[in-house]
Amino acid sequence: xxxxxxxxxxxxxxxxxxxxxxxxxxxxxxxxxxxxxxxxxxxxxxxxxxxxxxxxxxxxxxxxxxxxxxxxxxxxxxxxxxxxxxxxxxxxxxxxxxxxxxxxxxxxxxxxxxxxxxxxxxxxxxxxxxxxxxxxxxxxxxxxxxxxxxxxxxxxxxxxxxxxxxxxxxxxxxxxxxxxxxxxxxxxxxxxxxxxxxxxxxxxxxxxxxxxxxxxxxxxxxxxxxxxxxxxxxxxxxxxxxxxxxxxxxxxxxxxxxxxxxxxxxxxxxxxxxxxxxxxxxxxxxxxxxxxxxxxxxxxxxxxxxxxxxxxxxxxxxxxxxxxxxxx
Amino acid sequence: xxxxxxxxxxxxxxxxxxxxxxxxxxxxxxxxxxxxxxxxxxxxxxxxxxxxxxxxxxxxxxxxxxxxxxxxxxxxxxxxxxxxxxxxxxxxxxxxxxxxxxxxxxxxxxxxxxxxxxxxxxxxxxxxxxxxxxxxxxxxxxxxxxxxxxxxxxxxxxxxxxxxxxxxxxxxxxxxxxxxxxxxxxxxxxxxxxxxxxxxxxxxxxxxxxxxxxxxxxxxxxxxxxxxxxxxxxxxxxxxxxxxxxxxxxxxxxxxxxxxxxxxxxxxxxxxxxxxxxxxxxxxxxxxxxxxxxxxxxxxxxxxxxxxxxxxxxxxxxxxxxxxxxxx
Numbered sequence: 001x002x003x004x005x006x007x008x009x010x011x012x013x014x015x016x017x018x019x020x021x022x023x024x025x026x027x028x029x030x031x032x033x034x035x036x037x038x039x040x041x042x043x044x045x046x047x048x049x050x051x052x053x054x055x056x057x058x059x060x061x062x063x064x065x066x067x068x069x070x071x072x073x074x075x076x077x078x079x080x081x082x083x084x085x086x087x088x089x090x091x092x093x094x095x096x097x098x099x100x101x102x103x104x105x106x107x108x109x110x111x112x113x114x115x116x117x118x119x120x121x122x123x124x125x126x127x128x129x130x131x132x133x134x135x136x137x138x139x140x141x142x143x144x145x146x147x148x149x150x151x152x153x154x155x156x157x158x159x160x161x162x163x164x165x166x167x168x169x170x171x172x173x174x175x176x177x178x179x180x181x182x183x184x185x186x187x188x189x190x191x192x193x194x195x196x197x198x199x200x201x202x203x204x205x206x207x208x209x210x211x212x213x214x215x216x217x218x219x220x221x222x223x224x225x226x227x228x229x230x231x232x233x234x235x236x237x238x239x240x241x242x243x244x245x246x247x248x249x250x251x252x253x254x255x256x257x258x259x260x261x262x263x264x265x266x267x268x269x270x271x272x273x274x275x276x277x278x279x280x281x282x283x284x285x286x287x288x289x290x291x292x293x294x295x296x297x298x299x300x301x302x303x304x305x306x307x308x309x310x311x312x313x314x315x316x317x318x319x320x321x322x323x324x325x326x327x328x
Numbered sequence: 329x330x331x332x333x334x335x336x337x338x339x340x341x342x343x344x345x346x347x348x349x350x351x352x353x354x355x356x357x358x359x360x361x362x363x364x365x366x367x368x369x370x371x372x373x374x375x376x377x378x379x380x381x382x383x384x385x386x387x388x389x390x391x392x393x394x395x396x397x398x399x400x401x402x403x404x405x406x407x408x409x410x411x412x413x414x415x416x417x418x419x420x421x422x423x424x425x426x427x428x429x430x431x432x433x434x435x436x437x438x439x440x441x442x443x444x445x446x447x448x449x450x451x452x453x454x455x456x457x458x459x460x461x462x463x464x465x466x467x468x469x470x471x472x473x474x475x476x477x478x479x480x481x482x483x484x485x486x487x488x489x490x491x492x493x494x495x496x497x498x499x500x501x502x503x504x505x506x507x508x509x510x511x512x513x514x515x516x517x518x519x520x521x522x523x524x525x526x527x528x529x530x531x532x533x534x535x536x537x538x539x540x541x542x543x544x545x546x547x548x549x550x551x552x553x554x555x556x557x558x559x560x561x562x563x564x565x566x567x568x569x570x571x572x573x574x575x576x577x578x579x580x581x582x583x584x585x586x587x588x589x590x591x592x593x594x595x596x597x598x599x600x601x602x603x604x605x606x607x608x609x610x611x612x613x614x615x616x617x618x619x620x621x622x623x624x625x626x627x628x629x630x631x632x633x634x635x636x637x638x639x640x641x642x643x644x645x646x647x648x649x650x651x652x653x654x655x656x
Contacts, residue, residue, distance in 0.1 A: 118564070125542070125554075125556075125557035125560055125561050125566070126560045126561070126563075126564045126566070127556065127560055128560055128563060128564075158517075158556065173553050174553060174556045174560075175553045175556070176516070176518075176552050176553075176555055176556050177552045179516050179517060180516075180552055180555075183511045183512065183515045183516050184511065186515070187514070187515045188504070188507050188508075188511050189486075189504075189507060190504075214453070215549065218549055219548055219587060219590055219591070220546040220547055220548055220550070220583070220586045220587065220590070221543065221546055221551070221582075221583035221584060221585070221586030221587030221588075221590070222548070222587045223549070223551040223552070223583065224503040224505045224508055224551070224580065224583060224587075225501050225502060225503045225504075225584075225587055225588075226453075227504055227508075228453075228455065228486065228502045228503070228504050229453035232453055232454045232456055232502075233453050233454070235454075235456060236446070236454045236456075238453070238454070252552065254549075255548070255549035255551065255552060256549060256552055256553075258549035259547060259548065259549030259550045259552075259553055260549075260553075262548070262549070
């Protein structure tokens, strides 16, 4: 029951490029992937973007000339094809469409690039996202029950905690948890006692629970002290080297959860996890051990988000779209 | 008015070795330094320790045969000349002497090596120090007013916050602040916008104050979020690249101070900073901006600490020592 092609949507990040050929309801008809992220183009500079685009979409455009094309992610950053300046919060798909920029290609295609978002909360440093706003637009299109009010947790190198109200992103905060974990394991003293071999499941679970428990009891400023335990627990033989990464990961995620849930004043706000499956399950377990209500776990919502962006930009007719009714 | 040589004291760390020839009052008659830290010995293994020792102390022992020799620092670690297992808190110089180990050299010298300390607070991960316990013994010898009750802050790669009561170290906590700063600047995204050029003094001061202010308002778990400001403040032009290190440094120290002062329940406990001068002044400024009472700043107390250790071990006769009266 697939419809006819109505849109090409590109999820164009730092290290990879994913393309989706979609019908007028947002169903994915075909998809392609390449390693042509913005730091890994087939040639340097602007021609590299065009070459990567042609390699991925040329055949689609040959078969279906004139299809509209949208793109989101780092392709719109200052290092991207063309910069789409951060749009302000509160923001929804319409705000993304209003802040979009266009590029043209030699073959006559036009590509609408979504902006990132900036959050300027009073008295706080500004915060930014680029790429996640598309995933969020997809989550709200696919799960309209989250649009009224929700807290979206997006684990990753730079995790995002995103507050949604009335279909709009009202506020968000970034946590460098994933990158912190990586640099501590690779470049700090903490890596010395860690082994790559996995611990027995019950040992890993106990180390994980210990990290969460320590995080739950944290006072302001404790993190730089707490992480040293990933050394001393190894030194004193309380944890084997195989379990130190489990401990540190849980400790760092636990600190993030302690802060994120407190900042968002969770109460009975529906909570959703968006991102890579294994990492989302890890966050779900920390949330559970911290006494949070269960979070729904969403898959890859970027294609739906690009479709939502295309509708808001008027590139796909909402009247022809089965998804329209579910728009927040 | 120098006395005659009574002790050779070695401050033997990871990357350097410092030797002090002392009289019976603890006054330093001569001192020498070398790069022969335990990871940089003139030859590998145990002979390397002996070679480094002979190069530094051979001439002293030729002139003054039979002088007692003490050493503290990483030389007593598992990677050192001989391991001196961590002694338990509460601990004073007598406890260090009781846990010391001895090595002999081919030329007949005997070297007494001080142990590190372990702190096992109920419900917390163990904490460890090695080298700082000697500096503390020196601080308490030179500043007996700190021995009754004090909080010693020792800034560094791995800062220590040390609670002293009745002349003994009762409890301490390590903060990986210095290492965290280094790995974030060198190996994380945060380094990208930083420039090595120094900011104008007033710009650096404003960035520093902003970092402290953010840390003062931190809630549990906020650090991984707060550090992202070292990117966004640069991205949005609120801080120049030259001032991002000042901001991040103040933010990290501020988090440490928030935690350290809270854990130690400061009240009117005398506060002292021990360590490298520039870094101590930086910590002093953060403490001031956080509303802490002024901290006295001590210089290098390691020589006095090694002397204190030698007295406790019975290697220097306390009756001959002018410093004896000042022992806690």
